[in-house]
Amino acid sequence: MHSLKETGLKERLRIDRGSCCYCGACVGICPADALVLRETELRLDEEKCTLCRFCIVFCPVEALSVAPEQSLPPAREADLLRADVVVVGAGPAGSICARDLARSGAKVLVVDKKQEIGTPKRCAEAVEPDTFELAGIEPHPLWLTNRIRTAVLYAPNGTPVSFGARSLKENGFIIERKIFEKHLAKDAILAGAQYMLKTTAVDVIKDAGRVKGVVVEQMGGRKKIMAEIVIAADGVDSMIAKRAGLKTVNRLKDFMSCFQYEMAGVRHADEQSIYLYYGNAVAPGGYVWLFPKGNTLANVGVGIKPLKKEGKTPKAYLDEFIAGHPRIFENASAVEFNGGGVPVHRTAETLVADGLMVIGDAAQLVNPITGGGIRLAMISGRLAADVAARALRKGDVGRRSLSDYQRRWDAGHGKLMDKMLKLQRFTDRLADDELNRLAEILTGPVLEDLAEGRFLGFLKLLMKKAPALAPFAVKYLRS
Numbered sequence: 075m076h077s078l079k080e081t082g083l084k085e086r087l088r089i090d091r092g093s094c095c096y097c098g099a100c101v102g103i104c105p106a107d108a109l110v111l112r113e114t115e116l117r118l119d120e121e122k123c124t125l126c127r128f129c130i131v132f133c134p135v136e137a138l139s140v141a142p143e144q145s146l147p148p149a150r151e152a153d154l155l156r157a158d159v160v161v162v163g164a165g166p167a168g169s170i171c172a173r174d175l176a177r178s179g180a181k182v183l184v185v186d187k188k189q190e191i192g193t194p195k196r197c198a199e200a201v202e203p204d205t206f207e208l209a210g211i212e213p214h215p216l217w218l219t220n221r222i223r224t225a226v227l228y229a230p231n232g233t234p235v236s237f238g239a240r241s242l243k244e245n246g247f248i249i250e251r252k253i254f255e256k257h258l259a260k261d262a263i264l265a266g267a268q269y270m271l272k273t274t275a276v277d278v279i280k281d282a283g284r285v286k287g288v289v290v291e292q293m294g295g296r297k298k299i300m301a302e303i304v305i306a307a308d309g310v311d312s313m314i315a316k317r318a319g320l321k322t323v324n325r326l327k328d329f330m331s332c333f334q335y336e337m338a339g340v341r342h343a344d345e346q347s348i349y350l351y352y353g354n355a356v357a358p359g360g361y362v363w364l365f366p367k368g369n370t371l372a373n374v375g376v377g378i379k380p381l382k383k384e385g386k387t388p389k390a391y392l393d394e395f396i397a398g399h400p401r402i403f404e405n406a407s408a409v410e411f412n413g414g415g416v417p418v419h420r421t422a423e424t425l426v427a428d429g430l431m432v433i434g435d436a437a438q439l440v441n442p443i444t445g446g447g448i449r450l451a452m453i454s455g456r457l458a459a460d461v462a463a464r465a466l467r468k469g470d471v472g473r474r475s476l477s478d479y480q481r482r483w484d485a486g487h488g489k490l491m492d493k494m495l496k497l498q499r500f501t502d503r504l505a506d507d508e509l510n511r512l513a514e515i516l517t518g519p520v521l522e523d524l525a526e527g528r529f530l531g532f533l534k535l536l537m538k539k540a541p542a543l544a545p546f547a548v549k550y551l552r553s
């Protein structure tokens with residue numbers, strides 16, 4: 075057989091990347107060794123391809139076709155779907171919101187660009203003690219991997235400060251997020267929501283300034299989904315709210331850039347403790363974390379402020395940290411790695427528009443001190459669902475009606491977020507020697523108060539034991 079180049083035929087093998095689900099079947103069947111699969115990217119070597127079409131016959135999703143050179147795929151009429159609510163994003167925020175809305179009787183459609191919910195994970199998988207109760211979920215052994223009793227914080231000079239849960243009822247948890255997210259989707263589906271995977275929302279549909287639906291691409295086709303309310307639950311890579319005209323873009327200085335390994339063979343002191351390491355040398359503007367999942371597995375990662383780094387990537391910082399702790403990592407190896415961005419700034423200014431609500435990371439609802447967002451994503455999802463269900467019943471999905479969501483958020487969890495932001499702005503400006511001094515004087519109870527937004531005890535402690543830092547702290551932490 076001659077290759078395409080040799081025959082001079084004006085046809086080419088076309089790969090529809092929106093449909094390809096990276097199964098690799100075509101690679102195995104190709105007699106000319108013309109296809110290579112690099113994780114999620116299928117590449118064709120046109121020098122080798124003979125256009126035998128074996129791969130086309132074999133592909134389970136019709137992602138391959140032969141097309142004349144430079145031809146464009148034929149334009150298709152967009153199909154029309156209808157729902158009361160379309161939720162863009164099946165992360166923790168989207169699925170909890172979809173579950174509650176479906177339980178209220180609404181017709182809910184959830185779209186997600188992933189072909190597998192929960193994968194890849196961009197997460198260290200730690201959640202706060204009250205998370206499941208607030209989200210209305212029963213913990214399940216399939217995804218609850220470990221219970222955490224203590225957090226150990228290391229100052230730049232290695233001084234540890236431990237703080238534990240106030241009572242045994244208040245364990246933190248480590249979850250298996252890939253299973254957890256599927257579990258949340260299952261609950262929403264059982265409540266009546268419908269899911270469309272590998273479906274990317276590419277635009278919002280507007281009519282006279284009101285959001286009326288979204289345009290999605292799914293497996294090579296385009297669809298319009300008309301809905302009374304669109305919920306933007308599309309995470310840190312959110313574009314729905316932006317397209318609807320809301321200002322949700324974060325500045326570079328307000329982002330944490332993260333890199334993480336899940337490792338096996340990690341030897342840490344205690345499986346029921348999480349470990350956090352601070353200092354400019356290990357993680358400028360952020361921290362290194364070690365979160366045990368049980369059975370020597372652990373998420374080991376770093377988050378840094380990109381504008382503070384000195385020419386090194388987060389991966390380089392993490393690799394250096396691991397190399398510098400042979401006692402913990404000498405027999406460990408990565409079984410997975412991932413990266414991601416975490417918004418560590420205040421909430422987006424506006425969470426609603428006519429026919430639109432923004433929840434979870436898409437609205438930057440992340441604890442600025444810890445970078446944790448799962449709990450807040452689910453709380454915001456529930457709150458938005460409650461307000462959306464009432465708005466649907468009233469037949470008024472305008473901005474004023476939906477802004478009850480923003481009011482309730484600001485009056486509740488938003489208040490603690492504002493306090494955490496003040497604390498973050500204070501700690502962000504501390505030099506390593508000041509962090510070392512804090513580690514000498516801080517106690518578990520004071521740290522617990524700080525985490526809950528109570529600053530008085532901390533300020534008193536500073537006045538007594540680190541007076542040089544007190545005015546600085548008052549400036550940032552005063553209400």
Ligand SMILES: Cc1cc2nc3c(=O)[nH]c(=O)nc-3n(C[C@H](O)[C@H](O)[C@H](O)COP(=O)(O)OP(=O)(O)OC[C@H]3O[C@@H](n4cnc5c(N)ncnc54)[C@H](O)[C@@H]3O)c2cc1C
Nearest residue numbers: 163165166167187197198199200275309414434435447448
């Ligand atoms: C490295 C790292 C570690 C972290 N560790 C923790 C931790 O230990 N604990 C914690 O609480 N938080 C952690 N977080 C933060 C946490 O992951 C997020 O706050 C949380 O995922 C927010 O949930 P969400 O549902 O808002 O968004 P996501 O979980 O990001 O879900 C958004 C969904 O929308 C989909 N989507 C996006 N755009 C589109 C589109 N156009 N069309 C269709 N679908 C779309 C995505 O595929 C995704 O499934 C971490 C983040 C990172 C990056």
Ligand code: SF4
Nearest residue numbers: 104123124126127129
């Ligand atoms: S058309 Fe034939 S030669 Fe070309 S990539 Fe497919 S299987 Fe391989």
Ligand code: SF4
Nearest residue numbers: 094095097098100133
């Ligand atoms: S067989 Fe189809 S779906 Fe599988 S990798 Fe090839 S093009 Fe993609």
